[in-house]
Amino acid sequence: MSLLVVGSVALDSVETPFGKRDDVLGGSATYFAAAASLLTKVSVVGVVGEDFPLADLDFLRQRGVELDGLSSVRGKTFRWRGRYGFDLNAPETLDTQLNVFEHFSPRLGPSARKAERIFLGNIDPELQMRVLDQAERPRLVCADTMNYWISSRRAQLLELLPRVDVLMVNDGEVRQLAGESNVVKAAHAAQRLGAKAVVVKRGEYGALLVTGEHSFFAPAFPLADVRDPTGAGDTFAGGFLGLLDRLDAGDAVALRQATVMGCTIASFTVEQFSLDRLRELDLTQVRQRFAAFRQLVHFDELPDHVA
Amino acid sequence: MSLLVVGSVALDSVETPFGKRDDVLGGSATYFAAAASLLTKVSVVGVVGEDFPLADLDFLRQRGVELDGLSSVRGKTFRWRGRYGFDLNAPETLDTQLNVFEHFSPRLGPSARKAERIFLGNIDPELQMRVLDQAERPRLVCADTMNYWISSRRAQLLELLPRVDVLMVNDGEVRQLAGESNVVKAAHAAQRLGAKAVVVKRGEYGALLVTGEHSFFAPAFPLADVRDPTGAGDTFAGGFLGLLDRLDAGDAVALRQATVMGCTIASFTVEQFSLDRLRELDLTQVRQRFAAFRQLVHFDELPDHVA
Numbered sequence: 001m002s003l004l005v006v007g008s009v010a011l012d013s014v015e016t017p018f019g020k021r022d023d024v025l026g027g028s029a030t031y032f033a034a035a036a037s038l039l040t041k042v043s044v045v046g047v048v049g050e051d052f053p054l055a056d057l058d059f060l061r062q063r064g065v066e067l068d069g070l071s072s073v074r075g076k077t078f079r080w081r082g083r084y085g086f087d088l089n090a091p092e093t094l095d096t097q098l099n100v101f102e103h104f105s106p107r108l109g110p111s112a113r114k115a116e117r118i119f120l121g122n123i124d125p126e127l128q129m130r131v132l133d134q135a136e137r138p139r140l141v142c143a144d145t146m147n148y149w150i151s152s153r154r155a156q157l158l159e160l161l162p163r164v165d166v167l168m169v170n171d172g173e174v175r176q177l178a179g180e181s182n183v184v185k186a187a188h189a190a191q192r193l194g195a196k197a198v199v200v201k202r203g204e205y206g207a208l209l210v211t212g213e214h215s216f217f218a219p220a221f222p223l224a225d226v227r228d229p230t231g232a233g234d235t236f237a238g239g240f241l242g243l244l245d246r247l248d249a250g251d252a253v254a255l256r257q258a259t260v261m262g263c264t265i266a267s268f269t270v271e272q273f274s275l276d277r278l279r280e281l282d283l284t285q286v287r288q289r290f291a292a293f294r295q296l297v298h299f300d301e302l303p304d305h306v307a
Numbered sequence: 308m309s310l311l312v313v314g315s316v317a318l319d320s321v322e323t324p325f326g327k328r329d330d331v332l333g334g335s336a337t338y339f340a341a342a343a344s345l346l347t348k349v350s351v352v353g354v355v356g357e358d359f360p361l362a363d364l365d366f367l368r369q370r371g372v373e374l375d376g377l378s379s380v381r382g383k384t385f386r387w388r389g390r391y392g393f394d395l396n397a398p399e400t401l402d403t404q405l406n407v408f409e410h411f412s413p414r415l416g417p418s419a420r421k422a423e424r425i426f427l428g429n430i431d432p433e434l435q436m437r438v439l440d441q442a443e444r445p446r447l448v449c450a451d452t453m454n455y456w457i458s459s460r461r462a463q464l465l466e467l468l469p470r471v472d473v474l475m476v477n478d479g480e481v482r483q484l485a486g487e488s489n490v491v492k493a494a495h496a497a498q499r500l501g502a503k504a505v506v507v508k509r510g511e512y513g514a515l516l517v518t519g520e521h522s523f524f525a526p527a528f529p530l531a532d533v534r535d536p537t538g539a540g541d542t543f544a545g546g547f548l549g550l551l552d553r554l555d556a557g558d559a560v561a562l563r564q565a566t567v568m569g570c571t572i573a574s575f576t577v578e579q580f581s582l583d584r585l586r587e588l589d590l591t592q593v594r595q596r597f598a599a600f601r602q603l604v605h606f607d608e609l610p611d612h613v614a
Contacts, residue, residue, distance in 0.1 A: 017488070039613070086488040087488075181324070181393040181394075182530075182531060182532070182533065183529070184529045184530060184531045185531050188531075202512065205509065205512040205513075206512075206524075206526070208529060210529075214602075215529045215603060216603060216604070216605075216606070217513075217526040217529065217603050217604055218604075218606070219513070219524040219526060222490070222491045222515060222517075222522045222524065223489075223491060224489060224491045224492050224495075225489070226489065243613070246613055247610070247613070253606075253607055256605070256606040256607070257606050257607060257609065259606075260606050261609075283613075283614060284614075287609060287613070287614060290609055291608075294606070294608065295521075296522060296523060296524050297523070297524055297525075297604040298523075298563070299523070299525070299560075299563040299564050299566075299567050299601070300560055300563070300564060301598070301601065302564065302568075302594060302597055303554070306346065306550070306553055306554070306590075306594070307590060307591075307594060
């Protein structure tokens, strides 16, 4: 089994009602790898600048994450600054500095090319395709995208979709992509555009998996302490693909378990700022919360006499 | 078994992106009774004006709903006018005419006083208490409320809460009541204020049941066609209490099933305007969708080797 993620490695400055952090570890590939590495072997392809504190990634190396594809180039690292209000669902972006990420052109080394499963983080769909062009024969491709690419790179995105097994987007993105306000209809439309399955991430409300005509819903774990939602979506993806790779499967049963695993690891991420909670997380804790998810949604059949 | 609902019987004018209806049947007690009567015997206490088309309630009578407590008085019926945008979660209220509802003072007849389960629709908490004062010995009391009462009748509401088994509110209401933005913490705070259990209705995202330290989550059924969300919350309550009354139970297992039954019947309500879908609904269809809910949330345990 082998899993490749292509995406950002960043320095984030985040403010929530529960605290503030400056220039802390962030980025979609970082969060993804921290989550997925609890379950399987992950390789990262990305770029950082000279200012990046590479030692901050030591905990990933210790979990077996392959960082050879992370190139360090002249210039500054991608920086994002955002603020969340009491409605923790959507941040206000205060500043984005692409820096070295602006000219990022993913190059896959020999082992990355052989990855069986690939997560295409939220980058230009043209670059996402370039990743797939370099991959030898991935068994499962999962792609994230965002409003900016849906409007400005629509043609490229539509070219990408038939090569995608699981499109992973939020409510607003799937609606925008499909031009359809109903999320279920929008997910079906995205399937007609080529994506084999669609996962709609709904933040604090959970995630909806649509495969063919079937739907599966996993709630977000109800938490009494949410400090920083940053990275929840990318750790969802990391848990999702990490489990599929660990199980070496992509059938309906595995996709449902993977969706819950995504929600499980994401629920830890938001308990602390940056990757602080993921750093110390282990698979025993993850298994416990996965089991708690089963309790959270379990209910008995109706007795026959209610008819 | 016997179930009493006290609330509004109204004429609604509703506009959604999918159509428009004027002066159609509405009101919390009406929606509640239409849902609950699929499962058990319901009595309604409410008031309408001279202009109310009583024949519109014939389908409820045919389902065994007891309408003797619905008084018809001089004046006009409560009217509500609202509009929903593509985000169907919250309507914009365009006009509210309380009319005869303004001086509504619930009077329970001999059989209503003996009701074993009571739903206090969204009215002044002072009136909700007056209902409980007339009830002989209800086994389960469930109350709805809203932002207006939480701010303007806080003292009365706090007096009511210790007499409530299940407080049924939405996200914003439980947050406002508790002065706490985290929904789980807010539900626990509502329990400390006296409510034994709390159901947080989250519209298109489902419902969260908090009993003691345990949580249960039921998603909204993913529907491709939602025409009019009006009455979803009240039919949720009708399905919830209707099933508890039918099962003659209020334990944790039954509360979970009741939450799903609430989501099940609410999911039919929103498929058509007004009570149109509820009018033709039968228990066979309800059982089928309840079973589909089990499919919607089912996932397998992790295999032991993922450790």
